[in-house]
Amino acid sequence: MGSGALFLPEHHLLCVSDLHLGKSERRARQGMAQLPPYETRDTLSRLEADITATKATTIICLGDSFDDRAAAEALGDEEKLWLKTLQAGRGWVWIEGNHDPGPLDLGGMHVAEFILPPLTFRHIAQVDQTGEISGHYHPKASVRTRAGTVTRPAFLTDSNKIILPAYGTYTGGLYAHSSVLSDLMQPTALAVLTGSHPLPVPMPRHPGR
């Protein structure tokens, strides 16, 4: 989907990655640059719109859903309630990420990986896996057009795996042509740019890889 979520209609399954809820709270706590507190609501309202549009019955969050444990615990009451409303009547799977290991007191199922043969959902992509859906890298890609270069968060996909862009409101990104992502993906991989509708291009690659 153009929003950066992945929808599997046959399973009524909506998958999002790297929500990084509570990022501003964590940054303020650690004395980093101040971010205002409203990014959590922004992320949740986009997620709600996607759920409503797709009528998904299962939601999978591919890890790094919270910026860290304390951020999950410090989530405001309003936000917790909102999340509960979204969860009501739906299957909800939290996959552990490097920012948020271990179960959280927020409803839904907490797993390290989720397997729905032939698919495996996990946070960080592994080499030589097939049917793998992951996040973690916040991939983005650039396309040079007649009117200048356009850079957007992007899905990376080849015949074995899909790497999702970050869904959270304030997240940076890693270029598809970085060496890490170029090594992970097959030569035939595509980058699918997010936006008003998804736009696929051959994945920009690291020179020489």
Place this chain on the structure above:
Amino acid sequence: MRGVPKTFADWFATRGWHIHPHQRDMLDHAQDPATLLIAPTGGGKTLAGFLPSLIELSSKTTEPGGLHTLYISPLKALAADIRRNLMTPIDEMRLPIRVEDRTGDTPSSRKRRQRADPPHILLTTPESLALLTSYEDAPRMFAGLQRVIIDEVHALAESKRGDQLMLALSRLQGLCPGLRRVGLSATVEDPQAIASFMSGAAAPCAILQADPGPDPDIAMLDTETPPPWAGGGAAYAIPTVLEHVKAHKTTLIFHNTRAQAELFFHNLWLVNDAALPIGIHHGSLDRQQRERVEAAMQRGELRAIVCTGSLDLGIDWGDVDLVIQIGAPKNVKRLVQRIGRANHRYNAPSKALLVPANRFEVVECRAALQAVRAHDLDGDPRGPGPLDVLCQHILIAACAGPFEAGQLYHEVTQAGPYTSLTQDAFDACLDFCATGGYALRAYDQWQRLQKRPDGMWQLRDPRSARLIRMNIGTIQDTDTLKVRMRRARGGKPLGEIEEGFAASLTPGDTFLIGGQIVRFDALREMVVEVSRDAGRTPKIATFMGTKFATSTQLSDRILAMLAQDDWPDLPDHTRDWLDLQQQVSRLPSKGRILIESFPHDRREHICVYGFAGRNAQQTLGLLLTKRMEELGLAPLGFVATDYATMIWGLEPVVSAEALFDPTGLRDGLDTWLAGNALIKRTFRASATIAGLIQRNTPQARKSGRQATFSSDILYDTLAKYDPDHLLLDITRQEAMRGLIDFGRIEDMLSRSRGQTTLLRLPRVTPLAAPLFLEAGRTPVKGAAQERLLEEETRRLMQAAGLET
């Protein structure tokens, strides 16, 4: 001499001087609560301001000590220079007067001593004064203060520094009710406005005019080569300029931007066969470098100085006998003040030359010449005192100790810019300082004031005073990085460049700074390391300088000139150009907005001649492209100059009515306020002044990008969840002038009553052609981008054989 003590009369006599009539006037008005002296540069203005103080201090029989006179100047360098100049009469007359300066550069040991034991005369800046008033011991330090002299008050009145200064003076007036104010100003269009600005609610202010001297001898430079179609470098004029430098003793060569000054300086030296000593001076250069140039200039060792607004104010240099202005002056008042830098000797005419940098500027220079001869100065009326400055003032007041809200409100309304401040507006500012506003109420760092049970307001955490003091001031420095020569242990500092420019550099890139070409090596902890690079063409530094917009009055004059049938007083090349425009299209006029629409190079273009000044034309570009986006005209980008905006896109524009509907444009401004980089920059400036974000923290100075990052997000948050937040109101007001300048779009619409003439033409017109060469194009992210992106992604997929 009546009223002048013998010591002083003798001193004047030994120097062979006479007291100027305006210096005598100042003595006559010495007891007035407020006096404004308007005098041209070089008229002994500063001495006129100090003379009453010197006489009062010298005639005191007993020696009470303590502060008598406070002198405020907009420039740190000026404070030091004035101290040197004052010491001459004080030493020669052996007056028992102690004079000291206090600026950001003063060592902290001396600053501490000054607070405990102030000198008779203290020379300082608005920011240092605001800081002094934030200390608990301010009443003791300022006890007995008699006079305050505000130098270059016309320059201070043009910015928020002036508003801050007037608030600080209000505070001082509360501490010392007998305080007398003196303002020293260059020639201005509306002396009464400056007088009420500086005198405030209470005092009537006498306006004294010195003899303005003879009219300047001013002309446009004649060159063999005609100026180019576009650009601002005026490289074509360099040989002729050099001839003039040779023919004069000392020439000041003014430029509108620092980058142009650098480029011009570089090119000037390439043809300077006689190796005439020529220096460069601008605000991005390292302080030591600037001081060296100033010193060489004072010793009369330089034949010319290439400079920018950094030499608009300040130090008197007697030997300048020619001023050259490169590029259109944009503003008649500033031109007159610049011209005044030449021939500082009283009653000698100043000599000046204007050098248009391109074909259009020929017209503008001609219009400016007419205006100077007609003594028709320009300027926009001052708006009411800005609220972000008031917020900072409230925090400063809290640092000095608990305050009573009603009393502070009264004190604030005594300041000239704030006489019409409403109680509601004041309360909103106080509430913002206390809570941060509705959307931010949950956050500790923005809750800075609390009300005590006795009704007094105080800092919630006394330790926050330190942070507030560190962030005093209203000057928004562009985010710059220091440039140094790469050496083992910190090489020679050269100056500063903009952070954005530094970010665009890759190792090996070359640029000009301080007249030398340097190669970028590395960026290390906020320092740009470079090494010398000989003989390559530089990638020019894009440091900001100020991008002035042509004033309303000057734009009107240009439009009036264009309305003529023929232009006998313009050079032939420019006359032919306007003639051709007349034949293939039409000339813009005051009563209707001219729009040309034509295809060029596989794209559709429109050119809107609004003559609203660069900033407003830029804003117009943003608003029109937004409107075009809604109408499905798929705009791709635009470029703006002082007189026109050109937009290109995928679809031809055949009717202008839908685009120029004033309500539509105004609505556009409102919605557009939501997400634009300029408005965010405006917000950031106000948020910094009001203390919502801090540039300086005890740990470190935030880099510009860090500050931008958090202020942009704050802006988005407030816009979404608290659109009535005080700071958004302030930002909206600021949008009427300055970078966004929507006020001038309103003027343009009312001038033409929204009437437009759209001409559909087969090709580019003479007047539009230069716009294709303008730098500073702004891309539009919208449907057109989406279309091109789709086109390109499909092409890439096909090329990879993945799609047919």
